[in-house]
Amino acid sequence: MRRKDKDVTGEELIDEVLDAVAVCRLGMCVDNKPYVVPLNFVHQGTTLFIHCAKSGRKIDVLNSNPNVFIEVTREGAFVPSSTTENICNSGYTFQCLMANGIVEFVQDVEEKKRVLDAVCAKYYGKAGTMPASEVLRTCILKIELTDISVKQAGDWS
Secondary structure: OOOHHHEOOOHHHHHHHHHHOOEEEEEEEEOOEEEEEEEEOEEEOOEEEEEEEOOOHHHHHHHHOOEEEEEEEEEEEEEOOOOOOOHHHOEEEEEEEEEEEEEEEEOOHHHHHHHHHHHHHHHHOOOOOOOHHHHHHEEEEEEEOEEEEEEEEOOOO
16 A cells, blocks of 8 residues: 555454445456456455356456455545645545455355345344345355455544
8 A cells, every 4th residue: 555654454443434324346357358346245353255147247257266355444524725825635435445356256055144134134123034045146256355455534533
């Protein structure tokens, strides 16, 4: 990271950022062509879980190359320059987590149910009931995050 003064990586901050953000961006690459998609997710520590359809371009790319890059940004607010003499002193507050990982496809039905319950709790505020047929037709991606960095600008205390 070029701006070491903005590097604030720590376990508590990693959890804070992942808890506060609704969308991650999953970066993939196949045949030397990058592909990025925004996705909902849940996490347990530094393990991300993403639910998605079992087929489509994303799945095809991940089957070819399971190495991924994750980015999540917690957006803050625009901070205008304190002087009119140099508008370039304006900024924006944010927290941005970036990490590498390797995708695993979760096959265990009980683990899939636990992840889907966590997704419901995060986005709906409570776990829901899901027919077994829906659980079976849902793909769950598991990504152990590595090389994690969190960059932040502004006061987030």
